[in-house]
Amino acid sequence: MDDDQRYRAVQSRDARFDGVFYTAVRTTGIYCRPSCPARTPLRDNVSFVPTAAAAQEAGFRACKRCRPDLTPGSPEWDLRADAVGRAMRLIRDGAVDRGGVGGLASAVGYSERQLGRLLTAELGAGPLALARTERAQTARTLIETTNMPMSDIAFASGFASVRQFNETVRAVFGHSPTEMRGRVRVRPGGTAGAITLRLSYREPADLARTLAFLGERAVPGIEEYADGVYRRTLTLPHGRGTAELWEGENHVLCRLRLTDTRDLASAVRRCRRLLDLDADPRAVSDVLGADPALAPVVRAHPGIRAPGHSDPAELAVRAVLGQQVSVRAARTLAGRIVADVGRPLEPGLRTGGLTHTFPEPKVLAALSPEDLPLPSARAGTVVRLAEAVASGHVDLGPGCDRDETERRLVALRGIGPWTAGYIRMRGLGDPDVFLATDLGVRQGLRKTLASEEAPATGHWSPWRSYATHLMWACLGERNER
Numbered sequence: 001m002d003d004d005q006r007y008r009a010v011q012s013r014d015a016r017f018d019g020v021f022y023t024a025v026r027t028t029g030i031y032c033r034p035s036c037p038a039r040t041p042l043r044d045n046v047s048f049v050p051t052a053a054a055a056q057e058a059g060f061r062a063c064k065r066c067r068p069d070l071t072p073g074s075p076e077w078d079l080r081a082d083a084v085g086r087a088m089r090l091i092r093d094g095a096v097d098r099g100g101v102g103g104l105a106s107a108v109g110y111s112e113r114q115l116g117r118l119l120t121a122e123l124g125a126g127p128l129a130l131a132r133t134e135r136a137q138t139a140r141t142l143i144e145t146t147n148m149p150m151s152d153i154a155f156a157s158g159f160a161s162v163r164q165f166n167e168t169v170r171a172v173f174g175h176s177p178t179e180m181r182g183r184v185r186v187r188p189g190g191t192a193g194a195i196t197l198r199l200s201y202r203e204p205a206d207l208a209r210t211l212a213f214l215g216e217r218a219v220p221g222i223e224e225y226a227d228g229v230y231r232r233t234l235t236l237p238h239g240r241g242t243a244e245l246w247e248g249e250n251h252v253l254c255r256l257r258l259t260d261t262r263d264l265a266s267a268v269r270r271c272r273r274l275l276d277l278d279a280d281p282r283a284v285s286d287v288l289g290a291d292p293a294l295a296p297v298v299r300a301h302p303g304i305r306a307p308g309h310s311d312p313a314e315l316a317v318r319a320v321l322g323q324q325v326s327v328r329a330a331r332t333l334a335g336r337i338v339a340d341v342g343r344p345l346e347p348g349l350r351t352g353g354l355t356h357t358f359p360e361p362k363v364l365a366a367l368s369p370e371d372l373p374l375p376s377a378r379a380g381t382v383v384r385l386a387e388a389v390a391s392g393h394v395d396l397g398p399g400c401d402r403d404e405t406e407r408r409l410v411a412l413r414g415i416g417p418w419t420a421g422y423i424r425m426r427g428l429g430d431p432d433v434f435l436a437t438d439l440g441v442r443q444g445l446r447k448t449l450a451s452e453e454a455p456a457t458g459h460w461s462p463w464r465s466y467a468t469h470l471m472w473a474c475l476g477e478r479n480e481r
Contacts, residue, residue: 001021003047003048006021006023006034006048007043007048009034010023010036010040010046013034013035014034014035015203016202016280016282016283017034017035018033018034018035018068018072018202019033019071019074019202019278020034020050020074020076020280021034021048021049021050022034022048022049022050022052022054022055022068023036023041023046023047023048024046024047024048024049024055024058024060025041025045025046025060026045026047027045028041029059029061030060030061030062030063031049031052031055031056031060031061031062031063031068032063032065032066032068033063033066033067033068033071035066036063036065037065037066038063038065038066049124050074050123050124051123051125051130051133052068052069052133052137053123053124053125053129053132053133054123054124054125054129055068056129056132056136056171056172057124057125058124061171061172061173061174062174064173064174069133069136069137069140069172069173070140070141071200072201072202072272072277072278073092073272073278074278075278075279075280075283077089077092077278078278078429078431079431079432079462081401081402081403083108083109083115083118084118084119086107086398086399086401087104087108087115087118087119087127088130089398089399089429090104090108090397090399091104091127091130091131092269092398093266093269093397094134094158094237094265094266094269095107095398095399096127096128096131097135097262097265098237101115101127101128104127105127107397107399108399115127131158134158134265135157135158135159135265136157136168138156138157138158138264138265138268139153139154139157139159139165139168139169139177140169140173140180141198142156142157142195143177143180143181144180144184145196145197145198148195150162150165150177150178152261154166155261155262156261156264156265157264158262158265193257193348194255194257195255195256195257195261196253196254196255196256197253197254197255197256197268198248198251198252198253198254199252199253199254199275199277200277201251201252201275201277201278201279202279202280202281202282203250203281203303204281204302204303205281205303205305206301206304206305207252208228209301209304209305209473210275210276210305210307211225211228211230211245211246211247211275212225213307214230214274214307215230217318217327217330217331218230218232218331219318219331219334219338219358220331220335220338220339220353221335221338221339221342221353221354221355221356222338222342222354222355222356222357222358223354224352224353224354226352228247229244229245230244230246231243231244231245231351231352231353231354232274232310232354233345233349233354233357233358234263234267234270234310234311234357235311235358235360236258236260236263237262237263237266238262239260239263240258240259240345240346240349240357241256241257241258241259241263242256242257242345242349242350242351242354243255243256243267243270243271243310244256244351244352245271245274245275252271252275252277254268254271256268256271257349259346259348259349270310270311271310273308273429274307274308274309274310275305275307275308276305276306276308277305279305279306279431281302281303281304281305283463284304284463284466285298285302287459287460287461287462287463288460288463288466288470290459291459291460293448293449293455294448294460294467294470296448297448297471297474298470300474301470301473304466304469304470304473305466305469306426306431306465306466306468306469308427308429309427311358312397312423312427312428313360313361313386313389313396313427314358315423315426315427316389316409316423316427317334317337317358317364317382317385317386318330318334319419319422319423319427320378320381320382320385320414320419321333321334321337321374321378321382322419322422323378323416323419333373333374333378334358336373337358337359337373337382338356338358338359341359341364341367341371341372342356342357342358342359343356343357343359343360343363344356345357360390361386361387361389361390362390364382364383364390365383365386365387365390365391367383368383378414380413380414381412381413381414381415384412384413384414385409385412385414385415388412393408394408394409396423396428398429400428402424402428402430405424405428406420406421406423406424417437418435418438421433421435422435425465425468430465431462431463431464431465431466432462432463432464432465433464433465433468434457434460434464434465434467434468435468436454436457438468438471440471440472440475441454441468441471441472442454443471443475444470444471444472444474444475445471447474448471448474
């Protein structure tokens with residue numbers, strides 16, 4: 001888009017572009033989302049920036065009416081495979097808070113100086129400013145939706161000190177943390193030891209199907225789906241936790257229990273990735289719906305999502321378990337692993353049927369195939385995969401090079417193209433994977449295209465993962481893995 005196209009989107013208050021770019025209004029010193037309901041400023045008085053961090057670096061404050069800091073994330077970062085896209089995925093996962101700019105640059109394969117130049121040139125802000133914006137957004141959510149003490153919020157949001165927290169919040173939002181809390185009514189009470197948040201998304205969203213998709217694959221002990229609520233355990237950078245997700249009114253409600261509140265931002269990001277909440281459903285339907293053969297399925301499933309996963313390493317193991325077996329059989333195999341070598345949850349984290357976290361790669365790598373309650377060939381593949389992930393030979397992190405990761409996965413004995421593609425689609429969040437050899441996909445193709453042979457799918461790019469889910473959806477999911 002050029003600036004004239006962006007201005008037309010602002011004039012029409014087009015919510016599709018919320019989070020994709022921001023409008024900085026020079027006469028007021030504030031920045032807004034494109035759909036802001038306020039009077040549209042004159043064209044000469046606005047400029048456009050790709051990130052909230054760029055607006056803040058230029059001295060603009062967030063609009064109090066449209067609250068641009070609370071928009072869904074841009075789907076661009078899941079699409080891009082270059083250094084900027086990989087760096088943004090890492091920043092949103094808290095990499096700067098945990099390892100500093102040096103750790104971020106090393107993960108992407110650049111020097112700090114080179115990475116800073118790249119990010120500033122494309123996004124208008126360097127890594128520290130981008131991370132600061134992520135912290136500020138987390139802080140605002142906690143200030144306005146919880147009764148947590150301000151000092152706890154400061155550290156849970158990733159700030160190094162309460163002073164830094166106060167200064168940043170005042171600079172970004174124009175009010176102190178105490179003033180911001182005083183402007184809203186925070187409901188007292190709630191579930192003891194839990195933090196409940198609202199997660200935004202772009203409409204339409206078929207959340208019922210997304211939650212049911214996860215529920216179909218729920219592994220006893222680490223996942224549960226009942227009465228429209230999906231629960232799962234989380235292994236996080238500083239500790240562990242549990243998440244409960246269910247559909248609210250124009251948002252997803254997320255209840256978290258954490259052993260360390262510093263993991264809050266990471267937990268939220270993983271829940272968003274799990275439900276694919278940063279997707280642009282209209283962009284998906286525009287591309288896939290343009291194919292006459294797919295158009296009826298697209299219309300029948302508006303807002304379809306491509307669910308990701310909260311733990312790519314766990315998903316990778318489960319993909320191996322799902323090779324050439326049904327969903328139910330894969331769940332049974334995963335449940336045996338959890339029962340035998342999963343790590344029990346602390347009593348304060350337990351909710352519903354959640355009792356364990358999935359064993360980490362280093363735990364599985366230390367086992368011999370005979371130690372796993374699996375057929376010997378499958379057990380050997382699981383151990384080899386765990387060794388590769390634990391050693392870093394296979395990178396499943398948010399900043400990985402997806403092409404290289406897929407190549408290394410396929411090179412492991414026992415892992416074929418379907419498994420690597422499934423890991424890439426769900427574990428790495430790639431929106432452009434079509435599983436042409438999958439049984440359910442082939443049957444979906446036969447139903448929609450009267451042929452099990454995959455057509456040329458280049459014109460479905462970059463949303464082929466959604467085409468995979470559409471094939472499954474049109475069959476009622478009974479053949480999905």
